Amino acid sequence: MGTQENIEQGLTAWWQYNQELWQLAATNFSKENPLQNALNEQNQADLQSWLSALNQQPETFIKQQNAWWQTQFAIFQNSFMPQTTDEKEDIISPERGDKRFVDPDWQENPWFNYLKQSYLWFGQSLQNTIENTPGLDPKLKERLAFFARQSVNSVSPSNFVSTNPELLKLTLESNGQNLFDGLARLKKDLAKSTEMLRVSMTNENAYTLGEDLACTPGRVVFQNHLFELIQYHPTTEQVHKTPLLIVPPFVNKYYILDLRADNSMVKWALEQGYTVLMMSWKNPDPSMANIAFDDYVVDGVLCALEQTEKQTGETQIHTVGYCIGGTLLTTCMAYIAAKRIKQRVKSATLLTTILDFSQPGELGAFINEPTINALEQYNNQNGVMSGHLLGTSFSMLRENSLYWNYFVNNYLKGKAPADLDLLYWNSDSTNLTAACHNFILRDLYLNNLLIEDKSVSIRGTKIDLSKVKQPVYFLSTRDDHIALWQGTFEGAKRLSSPLTFVLGESGHIAGVVNPPSANKYGYWFDGQDQDNPAEWLASAKHESGSWWSHWAQWLHQINPDQVPARAAQSDEQPGIYDAPGEYVKQSI
Template sequence: MERIESLTQRLAAALSQRPMHDPGVEAPGSDLVVSAGMAWAKLLAEQPARILEQQVKYWGATLAHFAEMQSQFAKGKLTAPEAEEPETDKRFRNPLWQSHPYFNSVKTQYQINAQAMREAAQELDMLDAVDQHRLNWLTNQIIDMFAPTNFFPTNPDAIQKALETEGESLVKGLENLVRDVETHGGEMVVSLADRNAFAVGENIGTAKGRVVRREKLFELIQFSPTTEKVHATPILVFPPWINKFYILDLKPENSLIRWIVDQGYTLFVVSWKNPDQSYADTGLEDYVSAYLTAMDAVEEITAEPKLNAIGYCIGGTTLSLTLALMAQRGDDRVKSATFFTTLTDFSEQGEFTPFLQDDFVEGITAEVERSGIFASHLMTRTMSFLRANDLVWGPAIRSYLMGESPPAFDLLYWNGDATNLPGRMTVDYLRGLCQQNLLVGDGYPMMGHNLKLSDIKLPLCAIGCETDHIAPWKYSWRGVKQMGSEDKSFIMSESGHIAGIVNPPSKKKYGHYAGNSDFSTDPETWQAGATFTPGSWWPTWEKWLQPHTGDLIDAREPEEGFGPAPGSYVHERH
């Protein structure tokens, strides 16, 4: 009890430190509520029978369920009815959800409620398809939030654990909650991984190299060669600045950085600065300038007039802006470009549709005007709610209700090591690219030029991932289709945004589709004409890259520079 009292006081103190955010970043605006209310009123006026039918269906299912349970108790039969089909929802794997009448009743009623809510939302005749999408998404968020597994009295696993440990699991759960709230400055953000299990540069991100340049926005790392000879043309990688670059170097056995170096390439990787409020006025053009500065440095260090560039996620989006600018300037020093899970055509917004409307974007704009940055935990929270059961409620149950420590999982550790975004850059990206889709439409204005995807005419290869929910491969494919190059290839890896890219040949885990260079139709037709190959896409991409790599020369050792990889910027947290 003393521990509980002490922890409760700490929790109250930590919660009091929670910063105030603009309401627009916390929930959809009132316009969506008004739109849904008008749609319901319209349905009530024009088709009252449909609403009555929905209500009768819901209450009929509820009363039938209640009658069944009453019948069992009346007969003294305290076992739940046999399920007609096996339970597929992993939240209800505990046999007690089926065999115990209390838990079975709770689960069944939850499922009845969830189905009724989904049907009610879907049957509203919303005036705007985007509003309908957002309403369906919000409805599913509410359904997930009120799942019985999220509450101690209706979670058999948590109750069993508390009984087995004589309540110790609940105290540890409170300790985990207090730790998370204190760590995140009053925000309730569940830890996905053990923060003490990894140290960048010690047991992850350990590929050897040197920081050869340090600029305001980035450090440039040159990795040490592992072969006597290397291809003359260097490779320069631009990771996303939403997270840290070491996703490409988590462990030696799945490190894309090490694999590229082992194939005989001089590899440079940008490690982005984690911006604080002093970077509030840093915009997209500043990142494009940083790309050009990094290219200047690679050219100076290697004395090579050409390089091959790689951009990952938003790093690839900004690479497309940079290449369009270079094309208009007549700068041809990039031999080829590779895009990892990159969106450049935002005409379809997919699962991000709820977050890319005016109310949410205006909320973010107000937030960054106030604070100067879009804080990393806000971005992480947004991404997490795209997969709420896996990245929010599931970890919260294990940590807070079960009292379990977060796992020592390197990928989840990296996922929690996010960075802030500069205020102006955030608005530039959301308004100019995501909402207005200027790269495809009228052109993105930058540095006196009007940049379009059609300006990009160099050889390019794009890698999409089949189950990617952040940058869906079909949207990525459509962006490549609109680029002006006559020499372009597309590879679709199995799995998602991270696992599909970090997919080493040694694992022999996920296969890939490639070989079809026809961009005249649509993504589905392209996939039907592509060839499936088991295993990693890395060798397929490297085979595509080889014609652009130059002759073999003596390996280049990095200069002394500013210290060993992974550098200092990668350790910054604000």
């Protein structure tokens, strides 16, 4: 009787949960979304174009289908037939780094082994068919391949209880408690989601800014409607004469460069004897809808340069721009040159920065007129591009590791996500103003105007990147899927600067936040061919260890002079309040 009661109670609770979840989903996801409509229409048109191309080459399609069936039969034999060796080798294996199939049963159990290999072969063959279909526009192929991968990965057998041996075992052993716990977590995530399900990657209450993260001591010395300027307290008695101003991306919060003491680029730069100042962007709300890219250039970077001079008394400043912050910094340098006003930039360090947007990486799947038009409609309707929507979209560029992994862990295993500083930062989203995002989408990504002479105007002044002549240290990373290094290499050539191009190992974040103490990722430098990225890499020298040390030597060569350390706070310049300030704490 007790067992019967438990079953009835479980079914009742399950039913109630389902009703609540459907109600939450209907409430949060029912809003008309022009972007989703545009993507659906574009995908349907792309699919029709692909099918039409296949129909014109029936012999190619039949050949591929025969190969598919032959391999499927071979997989069946491989999985279910007795093997003569102790170690059975799969016909189709997961790609390097694919952690979905690490449970031993995916290899040892014939049924799950067959399911795994058959699924992987389906994904591979679909991509091969798209790639080998003649007559398709390259951009169309990119979109087909991207969304085919998204669809295939969404139906992976690892994402379902009935086809994942690890989940089946866990469900049986816990009498389904993992699923009830998972439903509770799903309910919480649905309650905070709009447009798309926002899967929690970490405990959002695990860290406190200023105590656990972003805790390098400093002082907010200036604030306007766009940013706060933090000047950090020196940690050496002597400092380099030329101060260092960091321009982080306004699509994220600055503390990616000041996470913990052991991986803080800010703390490390202070230890090298630099006076470090950091821009901390305001998290915009709909009232800032008309704040444009121009404003981020003039009221942002240019203003920060002026304030850095005011704080330090130095007229020449080393600058660092990260991601779109680097694009912003370079645009500001070109604007200063065009206006022929005081040029305070002594050198520029550009980290994973796109100047030539002709190779947008996997974001290219969204760079077309219908999708851009829909995004502009969304922005204009809402005043901002939602940081949560933007963050989820970027996670879907690495969907297995940054989306489905957490979907399975949170909702099917019923486990809480781990407390990780990087994931906390990644989830601490920022909005983008409508006007600024529209400019980035259309003028930069779609029309690639920044590399065209005098095609971009900043507050009525036409700019030209070739007028930028200060020394530039340009870091890209080999595995960057947002700013492809081959594309950033081409963009760097648009400048007239003495250029030091460096290619780091790893990706957009780990390749940049790479402290020497970790001794983790190396880098390439001093390639001989400055015109061809492949030839540059083939001739480049490789060095183990962090690029930070190489960069410090480069900065030192530009200006080795030192002066007594500058206080971030004094009677004459008391500042506003202690770092990390207030803007960085604004959440959405």
